[in-house]
Amino acid sequence: EVQLVESGGGLVQPGGSLRLSCEASGFTFSSHWMSWVRQAPGKGLEWVANIKQDGTMENYVDSVKGRFTISRDNAKKSLSLQMNSLRAEDAAVYYCVREGLGSGRILDRWGQGTLVTVSS
Amino acid sequence: DIQMTQSPSTLSAFVGDRVSITCRASQYISSSLAWYQQKPGKAPQLLISEATSLESGVPSRFSGSGSGTEFTLTISSLQPDDSATYYCQQHYSGGSFGGGTKVEIK
Numbered sequence: 001e002v003q004l005v006e007s008g009g010g011l012v013q014p015g016g017s018l019r020l021s022c023e024a025s026g027f028t029f030s031s032h033w034m035s036w037v038r039q040a041p042g043k044g045l046e047w048v049a050n051i052k053q054d055g056t057m058e059n060y061v062d063s064v065k066g067r068f069t070i071s072r073d074n075a076k077k078s079l080s081l082q083m084n085s086l087r088a089e090d091a092a093v094y095y096c097v098r099e100g101l102g103s104g105r106i107l108d109r110w111g112q113g114t115l116v117t118v119s120s
Numbered sequence: 121d122i123q124m125t126q127s128p129s130t131l132s133a134f135v136g137d138r139v140s141i142t143c144r145a146s147q148y149i150s151s152s153l154a155w156y157q158q159k160p161g162k163a164p165q166l167l168i169s170e171a172t173s174l175e176s177g178v179p180s181r182f183s184g185s186g187s188g189t190e191f192t193l194t195i196s197s198l199q200p201d202d203s204a205t206y207y208c209q210q211h212y213s214g215g216s217f218g219g220g221t222k223v224e225i226k
Binding site: 035037044045046047050059061062095100103104105106107108109110111112113 | 154158166215
């Protein structure tokens with residue numbers, strides 16, 4: 001069974017940093033692009049970033065470029081999102097998401113999410 | 121950037137009704153359109169990809185159609201378990217989502 005388990009969310013002050021992690025199991029992690037998708041409270045979904053299978057290519061939504069960094073460790077089957085210079089508008093549930101094989105950002109398995117709150 | 125527009129934003133219908141949700145892209149996206157279902161407090165779940173391809177395990181009452189810039193998700197006979205918010209997402213360039221359609225049971 002595919003499982004994606006996020007951790008690392010919490011309360012952080014504006015301008016602060018937070019690192020999210022995702023542990024994957026039940027599939028060949030190194031074969032899939034992986035994404036982070038977020039959802040602000042009561043709002044819709046926003047794709048945030050993704051990373052290629054071998055970690056050599058990353059993509060970001062414009063609003064987080066230069067502030068967020070996605071990374072992965074295929075040996076540990078883990079995905080991370082380093083978030084710096086956090087703003088109030090970054091507050092959201094962050095989902096770790098698997099992209100389908102050869103799919104181009106079809107998001108076929110989701111974790112349960114971790115909540116990030118940005119407030120002073 | 122490609123903008124995705126869903127309508128309606130809310131839909132209320134009876135059990136057994138046929139309901140449809142429309143998703144429009146701001147530019148051509150071929151058939152690169154996915155639909156997701158999200159229930160309150162839960163993560164989204166992929167229903168349909170490539171505009172028409174039903175994911176394994178998804179009930180056959182769900183179907184997708186369209187190509188280019190206009191797409192439709194149809195539920196042929198609405199069931200109580202279908203009460204949820206539905207999102208479209210283009211996977212042609214980037215991965216932008218529509219604003220969502222909340223489906224309620226009357």
